[in-house]
Amino acid sequence: MIAIKPTLSAMLRSRSGPLLLLAQIILSVAIVANAAFIIQQRLELMARPSGITETESFEFSVFNFGEDMDLLARDERDLEILRSLPGIKAAAPTNMVPLSGSGWSDRFVDGPDPENAKSLPQFAFYLSDEELVNALGLRLVEGRNFHKGQVLKGFEDKSIQREVILSQTLARAFWGEESPIGKVVYQGDDEPITVVGVVERLQGAWVDDMHLENSVIMNIDFNGSSPNAGYIIRAEAADIPELKETIKAALLKDEPRRVISGFSTIAENRERNYANHAMMAFVLGCMIVLLLVITALGLSGMVMFNIERRTKQIGTRRALGASKGAILSWFLTENYLILGTGALVGVLLAFELGRRLMSFFSLPALDWRYPAMTVVLLFVVTTVAVILPARKAANISPATATRSV
Amino acid sequence: MFSHYLDLAWRSIRKTPMMSLLMVCAISFGIGITIMTLNVHQVMSANPAGERSDKLLGVQLWTQGQDTWRDYSPILTYQDAMSLRRGTVPARQAAMFRTGKAVTTDNPDIEAEMQSVRVTDSDFFAMFSVPFLYGSVWDKAVDEMPEYLVVIGKELNDKLFDGRNSVGETLYLNAKPYRIVGVTDSWSPKPRYYDLTTGSMQDAELLFVPFSLTPMEEFEVWGNTNGWKFEPMRTYEDRMASEKAWLLFWAELDSPEQRKAFQDYLNAHVDSQQQLGRFTDKSRDSWARTMNVADLLEFHKVVPEDNKILIGLSLLFLLVCLVNILGLMLTKFLKRAPEVGVRRAIGASKRQIFAQHLVEVGCIGAIGGALGLLWAWAALQYLANKFFLQEAMTHLDPSIWVIAPTIAIVSAMLAGMYPAWVICKTKPSVYLKSQ
Numbered sequence: 001m002i003a004i005k006p007t008l009s010a011m012l013r014s015r016s017g018p019l020l021l022l023a024q025i026i027l028s029v030a031i032v033a034n035a036a037f038i039i040q041q042r043l044e045l046m047a048r049p050s051g052i053t054e055t056e057s058f059e060f061s062v063f064n065f066g067e068d069m070d071l072l073a074r075d076e077r078d079l080e081i082l083r084s085l086p087g088i089k090a091a092a093p094t095n096m097v098p099l100s101g102s103g104w105s106d107r108f109v110d111g112p113d114p115e116n117a118k119s120l121p122q123f124a125f126y127l128s129d130e131e132l133v134n135a136l137g138l139r140l141v142e143g144r145n146f147h148k149g150q151v152l153k154g155f156e157d158k159s160i161q162r163e164v165i166l167s168q169t170l171a172r173a174f175w176g177e178e179s180p181i182g183k184v185v186y187q188g189d190d191e192p193i194t195v196v197g198v199v200e201r202l203q204g205a206w207v208d209d210m211h212l213e214n215s216v217i218m219n220i221d222f223n224g225s226s227p228n229a230g231y232i233i234r235a236e237a238a239d240i241p242e243l244k245e246t247i248k249a250a251l252l253k254d255e256p257r258r259v260i261s262g263f264s265t266i267a268e269n270r271e272r273n274y275a276n277h278a279m280m281a282f283v284l285g286c287m288i289v290l291l292l293v294i295t296a297l298g299l300s301g302m303v304m305f306n307i308e309r310r311t312k313q314i315g316t317r318r319a320l321g322a323s324k325g326a327i328l329s330w331f332l333t334e335n336y337l338i339l340g341t342g343a344l345v346g347v348l349l350a351f352e353l354g355r356r357l358m359s360f361f362s363l364p365a366l367d368w369r370y371p372a373m374t375v376v377l378l379f380v381v382t383t384v385a386v387i388l389p390a391r392k393a394a395n396i397s398p399a400t401a402t403r404s405v
Numbered sequence: 406m407f408s409h410y411l412d413l414a415w416r417s418i419r420k421t422p423m424m425s426l427l428m429v430c431a432i433s434f435g436i437g438i439t440i441m442t443l444n445v446h447q448v449m450s451a452n453p454a455g456e457r458s459d460k461l462l463g464v465q466l467w468t469q470g471q472d473t474w475r476d477y478s479p480i481l482t483y484q485d486a487m488s489l490r491r492g493t494v495p496a497r498q499a500a501m502f503r504t505g506k507a508v509t510t511d512n513p514d515i516e517a518e519m520q521s522v523r524v525t526d527s528d529f530f531a532m533f534s535v536p537f538l539y540g541s542v543w544d545k546a547v548d549e550m551p552e553y554l555v556v557i558g559k560e561l562n563d564k565l566f567d568g569r570n571s572v573g574e575t576l577y578l579n580a581k582p583y584r585i586v587g588v589t590d591s592w593s594p595k596p597r598y599y600d601l602t603t604g605s606m607q608d609a610e611l612l613f614v615p616f617s618l619t620p621m622e623e624f625e626v627w628g629n630t631n632g633w634k635f636e637p638m639r640t641y642e643d644r645m646a647s648e649k650a651w652l653l654f655w656a657e658l659d660s661p662e663q664r665k666a667f668q669d670y671l672n673a674h675v676d677s678q679q680q681l682g683r684f685t686d687k688s689r690d691s692w693a694r695t696m697n698v699a700d701l702l703e704f705h706k707v708v709p710e711d712n713k714i715l716i717g718l719s720l721l722f723l724l725v726c727l728v729n730i731l732g733l734m735l736t737k738f739l740k741r742a743p744e745v746g747v748r749r750a751i752g753a754s755k756r757q758i759f760a761q762h763l764v765e766v767g768c769i770g771a772i773g774g775a776l777g778l779l780w781a782w783a784a785l786q787y788l789a790n791k792f793f794l795q796e797a798m799t800h801l802d803p804s805i806w807v808i809a810p811t812i813a814i815v816s817a818m819l820a821g822m823y824p825a826w827v828i829c830k831t832k833p834s835v836y837l838k839s840q
Contacts, residue, residue, distance in 0.1 A: 188635025
């Protein structure tokens with residue numbers, strides 16, 4: 001029914017218009033496919049769960065500047081005050097904050113002899129007490145939490161055993177399916193460290209780090225070791241704004257020689273630290289939409305012009321018995337011929353562009369589904385862009401053919 | 406003649422308002438997105454050192470054990486930085502790192518506030534062209550014999566001392582008194598090239614204290630500390646004696662001879678340390694590297710990868726827009742063929758017809774460019790708000806005012822060249838016949 005050959009030969013007679021359209025389709029496929037692929041990559045990154053009750057957990061830091069301050073006692077007193085404040089479900093000391101963009105990282109080895117020991121993967125290194133699991137809302141899947149009060153006062157303190165809780169990703173990366181509970185690891189010196197628990201998930205500080213899921217919590221309260229002390233609090237999300245004021249007032253009342261700052265929830269940290277990815281996804285998304293709009297409008301404009309130019313021709317066809325549907329399908333066939341060719345070349349170009357992006361930047365290879373989806377999308381968009389003006393062509397009365405001669 | 410063509414172009418644009426609008430929109434979107442991504446690039450890739458870029462060199466040493474990090478580290482250990490400070494080859498030199506302190510004054514109404522502090526040597530100010538409003542930097546002797554002195558920035562001076570000349574007054578950092586010796590004028594190079602390890606688009610510090618105070622004051626490090634072997638760090642002395650890297654070292658070298666001498670000096674230093682058994686990795690043929698400001702901006706990837714991807718894609722996007730208007734223009738011009746036929750018949754030359762159409766295309770490009778500039782500006786404001794973009798990024802870089810119209814007009818004219826050529830080939834006879 002659809003006559004491809006005459007349509008093709010008609011198109012070939014005025015080549016420049018269709019050729020330009022072809023170029024546009026080819027470029028569009030290449031751009032949209034790659035942009036969509038990058039967007040999907042970023043959204044996947046952003047969707048990784050942190051294992052933390054992000055909207056309920058928040059951090060703040062205290063900088064003590066009194067000359068003769070006993071920092072260890074200060075930290076103990078502050079924790080006491082925090083834990084007695086109404087509305088606070090858990091308060092834990094910490095040396096670093098998840099998803100904040102700044103923190104500690106380290107490695108363990110599995111034996112005391114540095115020459116022969118095997119190294120565990122790199123991890124984010126949290127120093128805290130038994131309350132951190134609760135303050136971040138972590139899910140303990142194996143073993144136990146630290147015992148209450150069994151906390152060391154810095155790295156020099158050797159009064160009790162060092163214990164660690166690992167994230168499941170880290171435990172699996174080194175011990176596989178074997179249970180890590182009870183295993184002993186070392187951190188350069190010959191102080192043994194026992195693994196006592198595993199949490200389902202705990203992310204570190206740097207969202208772009210390949211070791212983001214590897215984390216360790218050790219039973220050391222590091223806050224007494226430096227004038228800078230950090231705390232993580234868990235509370236009802238609705239109470240947090242008020243708690244900021246209450247906490248600040250309570251701590252300053254007890255000791256005014258300090259600066260208290262921070263107060264951001266882990267959810268806020270997440271937003272801030274993924275902002276680059278979110279922006280990339282957003283800008284590329286806008287680019288795709290604009291590209292489709294421009295392609296559609298340009299196509300419609302050209303169809304409209306073609307109709308004007310071919311009015312006489314269309315009228316003649318109608319007079320010779322072509323149905324309205326036939327006229328419509330004539331324009332559509334023309335479009336699909338261009339789209340088909342464009343899609344073919346465009347997909348090749350998309351892969352070439354993807355390959356180049358991959359070799360210059362840290363991007364994975366383009367997934368074939370993205371060019372495929374783009375072609376489907378362009379099929380829909382161009383169909384609409386052609387049908388709307390082409391209906392006008394179908395309505396041209398056969399009488400036109402005779403009138404204007 | 407040009408104004409006549411402008412007039413004709415304007416008439417033509419007005420005759421087909423929808424088509425013209427479409428073309429202007431298409432080109433403005435293309436220009437808008439391109440300008441936006443280019444602006445971020447221009448702001449981030451600016452080299453604030455200007456012509457001093459080649460004289461200022463960041464020092465990197467190969468000071469590590471085997472199987473450690475693969476590239477030179479931009480930061481040095483305290484012992485190495487101290488050795489370099491004793492060298493005499495560079496015209497000027499400075500070791501530095503960032504710390505933080507609680508700031509108070511004798512005025513009890515001003516609440517204590519945390520501020521970043523740059524710990525550095527007196528040469529810093531001349532090397533990085535820091536302008537002074539009042540006073541000056543501490544005496545060079547203080548770099549050896551520590552004194553509690555501080556240089557503060559204008560913004561902090563405005564806040565703490567109402568902008569008056571505060572030289573000689575006292576400021577407390579962690580409750581310890583420091584005497585103000587100088588107030589700098591507003592100064593915050595973007596990117597903050599003197600320290601790219603703690604963020605490139607941050608503001609410059611507003612407090613500067615002598616590096617020589619470090620062992621006494623045991624300043625905390627607000628930046629990276631990298632180590633390649635396990636070393637217990639119980640005290641600040643442990644840190645200073647360790648192989649932990651946390652300091653930047655800059656040298657100013659004026660001539661190639663000086664540079665050569667400095668490179669030899671650095672190599673000799675690492676060599677001597679190797680002989681002491683400090684660094685076991687000897688897999689290189691050179692032990693030191695100096696990088697000028699431009700190289701360092703590149704080394705620290707100040708312009709993010711994402712921006713480069715966006716520029717590439719937005720240029721392709723612009724290309725689509727151009728192909729689009731090329732098609733529309735061709736359509737529009739061809740429709741006007743009869744009119745051109747008449748004009749040719751009454752004596753217009755091909756060249757005149759060509760020029761007239763190019764002017765029209767150029768007009769569309771110019772309007773599209775102006776609109777694109779507006780889009781880019783609006784988009785940057787919106788993005789800054791939504792995605793915590795640094796404020797510096799939201800301003801249009803001065804270069805954009807040249808780049809934007811150039812891209813707009815040139816690209817539109819390139820796109821218009823073919824349609825204009827097609828139309829000026831019009832044979833007058835064809836159209837005269839059909840009238």
